[in-house]
Each structure stands twice: as structure tokens, then as C-alpha cells.
Amino acid sequence: MLDGILIGLSTALTFQNLLFVMLGCLVGTFIGMLPGLGPMSAIALMIPIAASLEPSAGIILMAAVYYGAIFGGSTSSILINAPGVASTVATSFDGYPMAKKGMAGKALAIAAYSSFSGGVIAALFLLIAAPFLASVSLSFQSTDYFALMVLGLVAVAAFAGKGDMAKALLMTVVGLMLSTVGTDQTQGVPRFTLGMIDLIDGISFLLLVMATFALSEALMAVLKPKGDADRLKEKEASANLGSMAVSKEEVKEMAPVIGRSSLLGFLIGVLPGAGATIASFLAYGTEQRLAGPKKGKEFGKGSVRGLSAPETANNAAATGSFVPLLTLGIPGSGTTAIMLGALIGYGIQPGPRLYIDQPDVFWSVIVSMWIGNIILLILNLPLIPYIARILAIPSRFLLPLILFFSLIGVYFVSFNTFDIQLMVVFAIAAIILRILDFPMAPMILGFILGGMMEENLRRALLINNDSWSFLWERPLTLSILVIAGLCLIAPFVSARIAAWRQAKSEPELEGD
């Protein structure tokens, strides 16, 4: 391992590669910050440049763009509540309320420290545990993956709370439905294409995310213009970000959250299919549950824990998702799928032999993750006040720009004008559902996992001779499904217990 680190250091610390890490972090932060252009489009845009570089330099550049874009995405989530990426949706739950309270500087600083810690800790895990984790995830079968995806979907719906759980589950199902549009992977028959050739490849993930988050967010601002009081508040926030200092109490509050979320994020990132989005939601939900009833109520209103958890977890998961990519050749997320395509373009086949055949590529990527995170922190902390000035842009200029970046971000991936029309349709649906208070995040997650879920279920049935018995016969699958069931029941049980406790305490009080 020491030899590997030395190989990695000697490659990653060359002047040229350091320059690429810096450039990647800056470009990634900038692109990720613009609502509509997330890591996927950022990396896709980088492929032509990376292709002209040698493999390690190209991969280092793309990895840096990846981290930068995730960090940039959280910045737009916090400042204008328009997540550029699905993995920073959870960041906006508490980051945006903090910014609205005039603590945008603090929220951005917390996000920066959490991202840095999550990335660095996860890179350490990656270094120590990559071979071990690769063998563990090798033992996972289709049935386990299917169960894991059920758990991911149910857990997100469960976090919505008792009253909204049915709505969240319904939206998850809608997301799964949307994922079935296009050509069926096994038979090659078109499904729900309505005879349109543009739908043969299905709906693009980027398109759906942009339409439901960035577009609908900007259109909602047009639909319900802010009152003078709100506008004044926003202007104040941009003029005065508030202190960027994080107090001792807040550090104490964040430290265990960072530890837990790094581990959780990394482990989830390692599992193929379960990427930074699930990690951020799970970390958010876990912290909300661990916070207890009193602190838990602060979630969604500007909680430090609620902001730190998803920010740590999404960066840790981004690092974790490199494990299946580098050791098994399986992308752990949409972004690493694009990187896999780039690696294959270089003539590098990621997999167990990458260690042996191209150690410089393998180790330099790992080492550059540390360097990338350090550079991100050094670059972004002093830049935060300038980045935050985006709030000072009048909404009459900002809103059409958000619409433009969202539309063009999707158009640049496909160069198909049909995608713009489809975005308009999804934006209309998203606006209506937002007005009716239906959550969007479960739908996105359902959409991301839909294809993989169907594929794993089909494979599981094929292996088991068309028998569904694998659901209860394989202990690991059964355990994961039981956990999913518990997640579903837990809010009802805890509400019952709370009601029972209250009912029990009331007669005692009356007796006093």
C-alpha cells in the first residue's frame, strides 16, 4: 500500500496534475453553482478536454470537476434553493432556511467544512478498505441489490413523516413509472414512448432533475413573486452574509455528525447504484431520528446537523462510488458512469486488474482526492463572500438566467430540441405538484433506481428459476427487506408510542 501511495503521490503531485486539480475544482465549483449544470454535465463537458490528456491527468481533472461541482451544487442549494444536482437536494432543506435567516455565510462555511471532512475521511477509508470492500460488494447478489434499492426508496419516503408518507411513496412510484419509459432492457421493446422516436432512449435523468428542481423553482418565483419584505430580506442577506465563523458549540454538534455521515456516505457510495443522493437523504434522515424529538423539530428550519449530514455524506459517497468503479468496473452513480465511459475511451478497462496493470492511474486518483479536497477548501472558503454575491443579482435578471442555464444544460448533453419541450411539460407538472405540496425528491430517487431495480429483480428471478422465494430464503436479502419494512412502520409506531405516553402522563398530571 505504501508503494502505491508513493506512486500516487509522485504522479498526482506533478506541477501539471496539481494545475489540473485546481482547474477542475474551480471549473467544477463554477459549473455546479449554476442551477441546471451539475457534475454530470460538467464532466460530460470536460470529456473532450480530458481526452487530449494522458489517462491519469484526464481522470484527475474529471475527479476534481466532480468534487467541485458537488460543492458548487450545494452553494446554489443554500443560496437560492435551486439544487444543481440531486445529491444536494437535502442540503437545501436546512441550508436555504439558514440563508434566509441571514446566516448564509455560516451555512456555506459549514457546507465547506463538512464537504472537506467527508471527502478526506472517505478517501482514507478508500485507501485502507478498497480491496476489502470490493470483495464484500462482490458477494452481493442481484437479490440483495434489489432489496437495497427497496430500502433506499422506502427510507426516503419514511423520512417524509407520518402524514406525508403516502404522498412520498406515491411520488416514488411515479418516479419508478417514469423510469420505465423507453426501450425495455431485456426484450428491446418500446414502452410508453407514445410512438415518439425521441422517447426510445427514455427520459434523461438530467432533464427530469433540471425540470423538477431548477426550472420549477424559477417558475414558482415568477408565479408567486416575493413581497417587498421578502425582497428586502434577501437583499440584506446578500449584503451581509453574516459571520462565517463556526462556534465551538456548533463544531461540537457537527463532529459526531461528520463521523457518522462520512462512514454512512462512504458505505452507501461503495454499493453500486446507491450513490450520493441516497447517501445524503439517508444521512439527513438518520440524523433527524438521532436528534430526538426536540432537536429533530429544528430540521428543515436551519439545523446545523441537518446541513452538515447530507453535505458530509454526499462527498463521502462521491469518494466511495470510486471503489466499484476502480475495482470492479461498475459505476456507483450516474457521474461515475460517465467517467467509466471516459476510462474505456482511454483504453483502460477498470476492474481488479487495474491495481496491477495501471497502478499509477489507480493510486493517483486516490491521492488526488485528498489534494482536491484540500484545494477545494483553500479556494472556496476565501471565495465564499464573492460566490454569495449571486444573491445580489436582481431576480428580474437571475430568473431568466436560471431558466436559460437549465434548458441549455440539458440541450448540450443531447443536442435534441425535443428535450426542451419535454422539460416544459415536466416543469408544468412539477409546478402543479409543488403547489399541492407533493414532494419531488422521492420521485427523483424512484427514477434513478427504477431501471436498476427492474434489472436486478429480473436477474434475481432468472437465477431462482422464476421463483420469488429468494425474498425470504436468502438471509441477507430478507434482513434488508425487514429493515425496509421497519422503516415503513417506524413513524406509525413512534407516533403511537408518543400518543400513549402523552395519554399516560395526562392522568398523572390531573392526579397531581
Add this chain to the structure above:
Amino acid sequence: MLLSKDRIGGVLLLLFCLTYGYLSQDIRLLPFQANVAFHARTMPEVLAVLGIGLSLIVIVFPGSSEGLDMRGYDWPKVIVFLVLMSAYGLTIRPLGFIISTSLFLMIGFRLLGERKIPVLLMVAVPLVVAFWVLMTQGLDVFIEPLPSFLTKKG
């Protein structure tokens, strides 16, 4: 409340799920797949049943009884923006990136209250040209800048 937000949403999504379920029957199956446990229709059918069931739960047992308050919504402006976005999609190729995007941004700024034409031009055009230069020169992504009849040579 009889027509709460949850119920209206539930009914809309029920209609969506019913349509989805109906369309799922159009998925072509090969003869030998009739008795297979998993085929192209399995997942859509399961999802349609789940969706219909959950929509009914939302309609029958709504989480909240909050009604729909439509006061203060500027629907005409949003509809104009939706039309503008759609028109942008239709014009980006025939008009080229620079003209169509500049027009899109200028109309957008104008709709939201910017009245000064020099300001509209000064903000939109340089930004669009800078973006085009960054994309084509910096990132090597080719975008047709102007209408094809203006750029055709010879």
C-alpha cells in the same frame, strides 16, 4: 376539507396512474413470454397497481385538510414564460444560439420588469457571446452561433 390539496393531487396522480396502467397493456410481448415470471410488462403492471392503491389512500386518508389558496399567483406570466421556453426550443436551431438565446433572455428580463432597452441588450448579448466563446473555444463544444444561411460559405 373535501377538496384539500392532498385530495386534488391524489386525483390527478390517480388519473396519471390509470393512464399508465392502460398504456402498459400496449407493451408488446413475445408468445413464449406469456408464462414467464418477469417480462417487459411486469414492472409497469406492479407499479400501476401500487400507484392506483397509493393514490386512493391519499384521496381517502389525506395527510392534511389544507385547502387550495390561489390568491397572489401570477399565472399569465408563468404561461408566457412556458411559451417562451418552448419557443426557445423551436428557434435555437433555425435562428442560431446567439440570436435565439439573446432574444430569450431579453424577453425574459423584460417580462420580469426591466424596461430599459440598452440594459436589456447590455446584459443579454455580451453574456450570450461570452458563453458561446467559452463553450466553443474553451470546451470545444460546437454550437451554431447564427442562422445557417448567414454562416454558409460559397
